[in-house]
Structures are given as C-alpha cells and as structure tokens.
Amino acid sequence: MSSDTRPLRADAERNRRRILDAAKDLFAEQGLEVTLDDIARRAGVGVGTVYRRFANREALVDELFEERMGQIADLAVEAYADPDPWNSFATFLTRVCAEQANDRGLRTVALSTAHGTDRVARARKRILPAVTALLERAQAAGAVRPDLSPSDVPLIALTTATVSDYTGPVSGETWRRILGIVLDGLRTPAPSPLPAPALTIDQVERVMHAWEAP
Amino acid sequence: MSSDTRPLRADAERNRRRILDAAKDLFAEQGLEVTLDDIARRAGVGVGTVYRRFANREALVDELFEERMGQIADLAVEAYADPDPWNSFATFLTRVCAEQANDRGLRTVALSTAHGTDRVARARKRILPAVTALLERAQAAGAVRPDLSPSDVPLIALTTATVSDYTGPVSGETWRRILGIVLDGLRTPAPSPLPAPALTIDQVERVMHAWEAP
DNA sequence: CACTAAACGGAGGAGATTCCTCCACTTGAT
C-alpha cells in the first residue's frame, strides 16, 4: 500500500514470496475460493503469517492478478502489430482462452467485478478498447463475421475455460477443439445470422457485477 | 422403491408433489447443491416431511431427472424422423442446449455420473447411440464437418449452458449467440481442421466420473 | 555476542452451515 514503509526483514520477505507463489498455484488449480488456511499450508507457513501480510483474500488477488490482467490487454495490443487481420484476431483469442483455461482464478477475476480491487479494476478497463480495435480491423477486412461484438469475446473465453475445467483432468487440450469450432464459426461468410442481439456495454457490466464464480 | 407399498394418505401424496415441485424449481435455478432444508421451506413443508419421503438428495434427483433425461434421448430419436440431415441435427442440438440452459440441475445430471442413481443412469445410456446416429447421418450427407465426434456434443451443451448461467440474469437468450457461432462452425466445409483429438468413449466416462458440478 | 524489535506458528474461539433425528401434536380414513 504505502510505499514509504521500511523494507521487510529477510525472512518476512521470503515468506511473502512463498505465500504469493502458493496462492498463485492454488487460485489457478481451484479458483479464488480457497481458504487462507489452505494457502498457508501449501506455503509451509503459519496462518498467522498470512494474515499479518495480507488483510484478506482480495489483497492477495489484487496483488497477483493485476499483472496477469495487464498482460491480457498487452496481448491485444501486441496482436495488433501483426498486420494480418484474421490471424491477429484468432491468435489473440486463442491466447486469451489458453490463459483462462489454465487458470481458474484468472477467469473469475476477468469475468467478475466482484474480485480484486483498484489495481485489477484498472487493468480490466484497458482490455475492451484493445479488443474492439482488433475485432473491428478484422471485420473491416471482411475476415470476421460482422455481427460479432466485442462483448462476445469474454463469453467465448468463458466457454473454452469451462470445457477445460470439465475435461482438463483427463485431456488437457480438448478445449482447443471447441475453440476450433468457434473460430470456424467466426469467419466470413457466416452461413446464418446470429439469433440474438449482443450484450451492450451496460449489460456486460451488470453481468460482471452479478456473477459469482463457479 | 418397492412398488407393492400401500398408497400414501392423501395429504402425504399432496406434500410429496409439493416437495418435488419445489425441488424441481430450486434445482433448475441453483443447481443440485441446494439443501433439503431449502426445498422444505420452498415447498411450505417441514424438513422432517422431506426426510421421511426421500432418503437423501439423490433420491429426489433420481425421481426428478429420470424423465428429463429420457426426454433428451427421445429428442434425438424424434429428430431422426426429420429427413433433413442438417436441420435434424441442428434442431436437436439447439433443443438440448435450451434444456440445459434453463436448468442447472439437468446439466449437472447430464454431465456427471456422480448424481442420480439407477434410473438416471439407464436414461443416460440411451443418449449416446441416438446422438451418434443423428450425427453420422448428417456427416454422411456432407452437412456436418466430418471431424466432429459425438463426444463433442455434451461439451457444446456445457458451453451454452455456462454462458446462460453467466448472462442469464441480465439477458436470457444470449447463449443462443454462442450456439449460433458454434453451429456455423459445425457446417461443412470446415475452414480448418480441429486442433485436438476428440475424447474417446472411455475418456468421456472418466470425465463424467470425476466432475463435480459448478 | 547480546539484545530487541520483528516475525513466526498454529491452537483454538466465534460464528456459519448443513445434515438429520426425534417427538409432541395433528389429521385422514375407516
């Protein structure tokens, strides 16, 4: 929080890292609902130590996922550097889905406003414009069906991540089949128009606000 | 269980129905994890009454979902009566997704062996052959991409149902957009081959066995 | 080395939750 604090003692700093590492692993494997007691055990540290360092789970989440969320935004920006409109979009989408397929916690943070605090919130805001630019370029080039909306992107990521939760323990890459089907369904020309309107920005916000992780 | 039991007293029968109705609603809204206490409250009945009638949640689940699961199998069989290979398949898939999008409990029962008992298990077994026939006819007619496997069908249903959970409270039909995209991705000719092998029957079984509902 | 502030661990209390039994009371059927 305040940056003018004296540095932690060496052992304290070491434990802080251990806690963050353990939390990262557990959040990825099991989602954000793991208890701080679990994290302490995995970190090889007493619960007290965890609570002394982090006020609550949200603090840990914010610390851990700010960077990851930022990376997603960066991914979209970097993808734009690839001049191929379809390839840049498809690659970005695949990467995002891969990230979320491998990290239950990240998915929750990305899809629900109810987690993380200021830093994560800021990172979250950077994503939409970047995705919009990428998608609009692909649509302008006639590579992606024109009725796709940026608000569909998180939904697609949600689907592949869910398939990954379901099939992952048995077959780690099966989610890519679903993404493959979806990608083929995104290309122009689209055989049939989409049967329902896209979510508006406002609706996306309400959805993200209401959602409790799986 | 044993069918040679004397009939229930009128009030008991009435309460039994109330409990089943309440359970059906709650399972649909919230999934199978609702407590029997919740069900009792919704049914306007004491907990004791619920426990006297149903040994545990599984008994309720089995009672309630045998029919629904059977209907899904029937759906596939009936769809085969439509001579149009694409339309019959697409309609069936849409129906299945709609069922599961509107009922969290049904989805769990359909996707996890861990719920329901004998009657549900039997209904579950009828589904695969019916779906396989429908799909193979569509593929033979060149309407559906040949690399789609029957084992992909439950995964597709899972995706749309999940989107429905997520967006449903704000916009009940948005899941149809995702299904629309997927359906377009299922048609031949497929722009790109699927990037991972389908689950084998054996793998599907292991997945269904391991899975705990969301 | 000796000293002390900082850090540590983890037992355990408080508060929720869920499951399910039990029994005094009510009611349907004959």
Added chain:
DNA sequence: ATCAAGTGGAGGAATCTCCTCCGTTTAGTG
C-alpha cells in the same frame, strides 16, 4: 371415535472458515 399415518421444526452433531492471540524464534545491529 379411534388411531395409524403424517407433520413441523427445534435443536444436537459434525464441519468449515475466519481470524486473533501469545509464547517462542530469529534477523539485524552495535
């Protein structure tokens, strides 16, 4: 009118999760 069948829901047992507290240990300093 009788009574077996049925009812409601208080409350005990078993878990969980959160988080504090304090006796003990340790890193850093002169």
